[in-house]
Amino acid sequence: MATPELGGIGKSVQRKEDARFIRGKGNYVDDVQLPGMLFLDLARSPYPHAKILAIRKEKTLATPGVLAVITGKDLEAAKLSWMPTLMSDTQMVLPTDTVMFHGQEVAGVVATDRYAAADGVAALEVDYEPLPAVIDPFKALAPGAPVIRTDKKDKKDNHIWHWEVGDKAATESALQGSDVVVREKLYIPRIHVSSIETCGCVAQVDAMGKLTVWMTTQAPHAIRTVFALVSGLPEQKIRIISPDIGGGFGGKVPVYPGYVIAVVAALTTGHPVKWVEDRTGNLISDSFARDYHIEAEIGASKDGHVTALRVKTLADHGYTDAAANPSKFPAGLFHIITGSYPFKAAFVEVDAAYTNKPPGGIAYRCSFRVTEAAFAIERLMDNLARQLHLDPAEFRLKNFIPPEAFPFPSVLGWTYDSGNYAGALRKAMEIIHYADLRKEQAEKRKRGELMGIGISSFTEIVGAGPSKTFDILGIKMFDSAEIRIHPTGKVLARFGTKSQGQAHETTYAQILAEELGIPVDYISVEEGDTDTAPYGLGTYASRSTPTAGAAAAIACRKIREKAAKIAAHLLEVSPDDIEWKDYKFQVKGVPGKSKTMADVAFAAYTNHPQGMEAGLEAVDYYDPPNMTFPFGSYIAVVDVDKETGQVHTRRFVAVDDCGTIINPMIVDGQIHGGLTMGFAPAMLEEIPYDADGNNRASSFLEYLLPTAVETPKWETAKTTTPSPHHPLGAKGVGESATVGAPAAFVNAVLDALEPYGISNIDIPLTPYKVWQAIHAKDPK
C-alpha cells in the first residue's frame, strides 16, 4: 500500500470529520439513546418579572407518561436553586419565588417520552403576580428604579460593575486640542447565536455513583470543574462528554438551567434523562450577545491624523452577568477599540446594568466584546473621514500603524504582535477596483441613485490567553495537547479544546503531520471527553489554534527530542550528529542515512536505548506569551432603494490576515461563515423586547437567520503576516469576519445615503430603519 500524502501545513486537506457527517452518522447529543431514558421539558414564565405565588403540580402529575415535576423549591432543599456564573455572579437554576425574565425556566417536567413531557408542561399551573419590569438599562440605573436583584443582600441598585482603562485627563486634553472631533451614539442590539443545533444533554448516573453527561458544551473540562464545585460530587466521578456539536459560536459555553435540572432528574429518578431544548426556549433564554450602548468620540488634526479616543458604554447584562470574560476584564477585550490606528491618548469606561432580560453580553461568534470595539472604531473612522472631506480609504491608509512599528504597544495596554494593515486594504481595493467604483458612484449620484462603498479595516485580538492576565473563575486560560505515537507509527492525539465545526480533527492532524512527518491519515484526533482528553479551557474566542495548536507543535517537538536520541541509537551515531530534515532524522551530511518517525516509533517500544523510558509520547500545556492579532480589510458595495429602504449588497471583498495558514480551504470556510454572521446582525437579526419586556423574536419566523438568497456572494483573499510568538506563526481566524464585517455594511449604506447627511443608523439596517432615516431628511 502506497504511503498516503503527508498533508502538512498549508495544504487544503479534505476534512476527516466529513466521512461521518455526509452519511448522517454524526453523533450529536440528541442522537444518544440509552435504555430506560426519560425526557425533560421545561415550563417557562410568560412574564418578564413576577412573583410566583404557587406552582400546582397535580394536573401535570396526572398527565399520562409524566413521572416528576421539579421546581425551584425542590432544588432549594438541595441548595441547588442557584448556581454561579462564569463571571462570579449568580443565576437561578429554577426560581423559588421570583421570575426575572420572559421565558425563564420555571419548572422541569420529566416523562417517558418527549410528547408526554410537552403535555405535562402544557398542563402545569403556575400562579404569578406580575411585577414592574425594568427593560431599559438607562432606566435601570436611574435613581428610584426598582431593584432587580433583591436576593443580594445590601444591593440597593441595578449597577453591576464599572470598569475603565486609559488616561482620562490626557484624553480630555488631546480631544480638546484636536481640530476635528466626531461623536456618535451606537447601539448594538441583542442578538443570538442560533446554532442550528440547540442546547441539550443526556445525564446518567451509574451504579458506582459516577455521573456521565453528554452535553452540548464548547468547554467540557471547565464544565466538569464547575459541576464538581456546585454539586459537591468528587471530580473523578463526573465525566462530561461533548460529542459532535452542531455549531457553537459561544452559545455553548455557559451552563444553562436545563443541564442542571437534567442532572438532578437523573439523580432523582435513577434513569438517564435527556433534555433537548426547543428553538423557542433557545431564543428566549440562552446566551445573548451585544446589547451595548456605546458613546464614542475620536479626534484628528486638520491634516487628517487621529489623536484621541474616548468611549463611554453601558452594557445590558440582563438579570445576571453570565458572560464568559476573563475575570480581569469584565468588559472583555473591548479596549482593543483603538483598532488599527496609533492613537496617542484613549480612555474607555464601561458600566454594566441588570435588567429583566435573560443573561446577555455572552457571545455571538465573538465573546470578548471585540466586535463591539471594531464596529465602533471603524464606524467612527468613516464619520471622521467624512468630516475631514477625505476618502475613507485614503484616511485609513494615512493613519494605519505601519508594519515596522510592530510589536506595537497600544495606548490601552496591548502589544500587537504583527500587522500589515495597508497591505490588506490595498489588496482589497485592487480586487474590487475601488477607484472605478468611486467614479460609478459619482455618476449615479448625479442621477439620484444611491450606491455606497464601505470599508472596515479591523484588528482582532484572539488566543486567550497568557496566564498572567487571563483566567476564568481562576482557571488559567492555557490549552493542551497529548500525543501518543503507537509502535507502527500511527498517532492518537487528544486536546483540551472542542471543535463545533472548525475541523480540529483535520487541522490539528496537519500540524502533527508537519511536525512529525507522519501522514494525516495516520493521525487520529480526539476531543471532548473529560475522562480521556487533557485539561483545557475549550474552544471559543478563536483560541484553539493559538493555544492548543501551539501545544500540539510544542508536544511534537518534545517527542522529536526523544525520537532524535532513538534515531541516533538506531543509526549508531551520537545524537549531536542527528538532524530533523525533510520530515526525517538524518545523519548530518549523510542524506542517505536516515530514519523516519515510524522507524523510531517502532524502536521506542521494541529497541529503545538502555536507560531510556520506553514509549513515544508527550503532553504540553501551552501558556501563550501574548495574544495574537489577526486583521483584515473588508469592502462592501451596496445599492439602496430609496423608496423602500431595501439594501442590496452587490459585492463584498474580504482580505484577511491570520498569519500562517494551516488549511486554506478550512480557513476560507471560516471566513465565509464569519462574514455571514457579520452580515446577519448588520442587516437582519435582532432580539427586540417590547416595552413590557416580552421577547418579540421567539422563533425563526421573527429571528431572521439569512438564507442563501439574502447572503452576499463572498469574495475572499489573504495576506500572510505570521505571528512572531506562535510556534507556527498562526493566529486565530474563526471570528475575524464576524468582528470586521458589520462596520463595512453600515459604512456602505451610510455612504450611499451621503446626499442626505445621515451620520448613523443603528443595526440591523432593516428597510424600515433605512426608510425612516431617508424620510426624516426627505419626507416626500
Added chain:
Amino acid sequence: MYPPSFEYYAPTTVEEAIGLLQQHEGEAKILAGGQSLVAMMKLRLVQPAALIDINRIPNLSYIREDDKFLRIGATARTNDLADSELIRRRYPILADAGGEIADPIVRNRGTVGGNVSHGDPGNDLPACMMALGAEYEVRGAKGARTVPARQFYQDTFVTALGPAEMLTEIRVPKPGPGTGNAYSKMERKVGDFATAAVAVQVVVNPTGAIQTAGIGLTNVGATAIYAAAASEFLKGKSGTDADLAKTAELARDASQPGVDNRGSVDFKKDMVRVWTRRTLRRALDRAKGGK
C-alpha cells in the same frame, strides 16, 4: 416542541370529510399541507380534537383550464403553481406568488386550498385571488356553494367557511385579450410573511385604456384587502405615471396595517403605495405582451 394528541382520519371522499367535520362539531380541523397547522399545533396555539387529512382524497390536486375558468383543486401544492406551464404562461401572477410563498420545501407540501382558506392575512394567495376576481367552491352537508374571494375574508382566521364546510376548488375566470397581472412581495428574507405585498390584474382594451383592474393587498390588515377604490379609479385610464401614482395612493389608503417587527403603520402604508405603483407597471407591461 410537540403537538398534543388528536384523533386522526384520512377520508377518501369529500363527502366523508364533511361528514367527519359535522361529527366533530367544530372541534376538528382539515389537514391539507399542514405547513401552518402543524406548526401551530406544536406551539399549542391550536389543539383540535381531530384532524381530517384530505390528502388521500383522489382528484383534488388538479390545475386545469376549461372554457370558463382556471380550476385549482384544494390540495394542489403551491409549488405546482410556479411549476405549471399553464400558470406561467396564462396566470403569471400565480407563478409570481407561487415562487414567493414561504420557502421551496414548504411549498412542496403547502396547498393552494390551505393558503386561501386559512385566513391568515400573511398568506400570499388571497390577495391574488381577489385581484383575479376568483371564487371558491365551498362544500358542506347541504351541497356546494361558491363564494367570491373578495367576500370570503372576514377577520384574521375568520372566513366565510362554516365549521362543517370545506373549500374544494378555486376558480379563476379565464383571462381575455389584453390581460396582465403580477404579484410583488416585499419580504425581509425568504420564508417571511410580507412586509407588504400587492397583487394586480389589469385588462387593457385595444385602444390602450384600462377596462378593468383588480388590486389585492397582503399582510396590511386583519385580512387580505381588496383595494376597491384604487381598482375602480383605474377604469378608463390610460396608465400614465400620474394614473399609477394616484391609484397607488388610493391603495395605500385602503390598507390598515399594524405595527410589528417589520415596521410602523406609516412605513407599511408607504410600501403599499410604492409596490402598487411598481406592480401596476409590471402588470401593464405584461398586458402588452411583456414578461
Added chain:
Amino acid sequence: MAVDAVVAKSTLPVNSSKTIHVTVNGVARASTVDARTLLVSYLREHLTLTGTHIGCDTGHCGACTVLVDGKAVKSCMMLAVQTDGCEVRTVEGLEMAGKLHPVQEGFTKEHGLQCGYCTPGMMMTSVALLAKNPNPTEDEIRRGISGNLCRCTGYVNIVKAVQYAAKQMAAAPPGGP
C-alpha cells in the same frame, strides 16, 4: 446530593395509534405510531435513523428535510401517519453499495459543511433540486436551498457542492429511487 421531587406513578400515554407501511431507504417497514408522531420522530426514534435533525420546530430551518415520494419535505412539519404507503428517503439512503451520492461527494470535496448539523437536510434538498433541474444556475441553487438554513458555511461552498454534483451527475447519473 438529593432532591425530594414528587415522583408520580408511571402511566402510559393514551394513544390513537395507527399502523403504517412505509418504505424507508428501500426497506419496507410496518410500524405502529401514535397519530401525533411527527415524521422526524418516527425516523429518529422508531427507526434510529438519526441523520435527520431537528433545528427549529417551526418549519424554517430545513435540518429535518427528507424526500417523500421524491419530493423534499420538512419532516418536522408532517405526521408519520401521512407517509403510509409512501417511499421515504433520508440521508442514510444516499450512499449506494458503498458509493457516495455525487451530492455527498460534492459536499466534502467543496467543503460545503462545517458542523454537519444542517448537512443532511441540505443534501436532501440538493438531491431533489438536481432531480428537478439537473443544470441549475447559481441563482437557482441559492433559491432552491433557501428553505434550509446553515449557520456555518455562508453558503458559498454549498453552492459549489451542488454545482460539483450537477457536473458529476451529468457525466454519470446515480441510481436509486
